[in-house]
Amino acid sequence: MQPQIQVPLSQLKIDPANVRKDSDLKPSFLASISEKGVIQPLTVRKNGDGYLVTDGGKRLAALQAISKRGKNGGDPMVAVVVRDDTDIEAADTSLTTNYIRDDMHPADEYEAFATLKAGGMSREDIRKRYGLSNKEVDQVLELGALSPNVRLAWKEDRLREDAAQAFTLEPDHARQDAILKKLGKWPNRYQVRTAILGEDREHGKLMVFVTPKAYEDAGGKIIKDLFAQNHEAASHVSDPALLMRLAEDKVKAERDKLLADGWSFAEYDVSNQRYQLDRLDRGSYKPKAVDKARSGCLLHLNHDGELVTEKWFVKTKEATSAAKAKTTKADAATTKSPTTLSNALKQRLNAQLLKATQQALLEDTKDSGLDEALAKIVAAQITPDRAGYMPRQVTDGLAAVRANLTPKIILAAVVKNFDAKNYFSGAPKNIVIAAIKEAAFNDTQFKPAGKTKADIWKFAVANVTKTGWLPKELRGPYYTGPAKAVAAPAKAAKKGKK
Structure with a gap:
């Protein structure tokens, strides 16, 4: 086994036989060397009064960069292992150490960060030691805190990294595991987000209407998405039912006003009833008392979070009465059913x-x-x-x-x-x-x-x-039910089948 010795940094320079030519130093790498020093000795060979670094070029570059900033005492001592290699042997040593090196899986890396935090290292210490931004340290700690089953699925390539990131929206491990099992093989990012958050496209409008302060004052929490992509919301609500209740409370005054005005009902349209209920065709016609008594109003939020009131809706019983009361051509026209799907x-x-x-x-x-x-x-x-x-x-x-x-x-x-x-x-x-x-x-x-x-x-x-x-x-070429199936698109030839 080659001896390990300490030599001054000034006596070290990169070996021309070193096969690794990239010298890009990430802030996290520099921060780690600055905080912890070089843990694994450099592999060197003698070169006159100094040494050539056969393996450890990036560590050498980091030490030199730190030395220029005056942060390691000018000319610090560095641990090295000396080998008696020829040029060809040095190139072989360098290639071997780089070729056989397996990078750590990201899931293991993030788990290690979570272990540091669990062991008492502060979030700020982790950030400084590894040169991370505030957002990056939050991300690595959240990924390290994923359920062991989710991390295993990620390591076994049953889960892509972006889908694993989506699981950070659910802090409960039991629910993470249940969602992973329910979604089955290779769930994508959108499926995971939807399983955790539900169809929350309306929540943004509701939050604008209710206001974040009113929601949080009522006990709700806003979940930040540390991995939100371009078209995705950066925050979500923890309690959609609470948000909906606050919205309904806020429109209650308008509902009461409409009911007092004589309309048979006035409701906040939670389930898109306006696309399903029958509606009297009155247009801009000024409603009379008899019209209000047989129809009602649905309130909903537009894309800007503004309250909109739509009128003339009739529920089943009222719609039947309206259909039978064909006293005018206008009434007859209102009962005519559309011929296409919405x-x-x-x-x-x-x-x-x-x-x-x-x-x-x-x-x-x-x-x-x-x-x-x-x-x-x-x-x-x-x-x-x-x-x-x-x-x-x-x-x-x-x-x-x-x-x-x-x-x-x-x-x-x-x-x-x-x-x-x-x-x-x-x-x-x-x-x-x-x-x-x-x-x-x-x-x-x-x-x-x-x-x-x-x-x-x-x-x-x-x-x-x-x-x-x-x-x-x-329907498609696979359809076997009543009526004829549609024609099949041209099929690709299937190998191995006759």
Whole structure:
């Protein structure tokens, strides 16, 4: 074993045989050397009155930089191991030490930071010792505090780094583990965030309306997202129910005012009822007492967090009465059902189809002949509830992907994700009736005349789905239910299948 000795820094210079040519010194590396010194001795060989550093060039550069700043006593002593190498042997030594070196996995690195903090080292000491910014030290400590199961999934490549970062939004290890198990293989960042935070796109508007101070004064906490990306909110609420309650309390005065004015109901629109309830077609017509008595108002926040009041909504019982009271042409016109789905309902169907595609793609990697690694990459790019953020190449190619999946697997996934109650309750009445007829229910089995919209969609939910029927927006070459399936896109040839 080569002897270890102490030599002055001034006697050391980089060995031309050192194969590592990069000299980029990160602030964290410099901070560590400055605080702790060189822990692993440099490997050197004799060169006249001095020494050539065969392995440890970055450590040497850091010591020289610190010396120039006058922070290590001018010419400090440095621990070295002396080898009697020729030029070729020195190059081989340098290559060997660099080639066989395995970098620490980020998860282990962050866990080590968390261990330092748990052992009593302050956040500020960690920041200074490793040259981290305030944000960086918060990030490494949060990642180091992840559940052991989440860290293991990350180290085993069952979880990408950006998805692991999303888990920091949930401090409870048990819930982290439950979410990891529920999401299954290779969950992407958006899926993890949604599982933790819910669909919180409305929370930003509510927070503007309620104000952060009022929310925190009421006991709510604002969760900071240390890893928020460009389009993501940098903070989230810990208690959405509290935020919603505060918003409703704030609009109570307006609701009371509307009720006092004679409207039959005035509600804060939590579940987008305005896209589902029937509505009297009165436009700018000044409401009379009889109109107010049979209809009501829904209040909601616009994109800027401002309160908006929409009127003329009728609930099931009132809508039925209005339909029967066809005393004028205007009233008759108001009962006419739309012939197309709303954009909101179309978007929900598209999200269901995307989620089904994602699930089937991951399940069908062997049967479909798709390479598992490629399937993971494609599946990670599918974001069911944020279709607009998907790469165009992925969006354009999904129909062909579905055509190459095993029909029974993609069909099962689509059926599983189809929300029949949401669809039939939100679709226009005549579209629901058409679906019932398409599913082979004749006038003897179901007579729509005289039935309310609620009666019709409840019948559809209970009976139509049992026939295997799906909306045309969810159909593909895999569809086997009533009516004809759509034509299949051109299929890619599958290797290894005949």
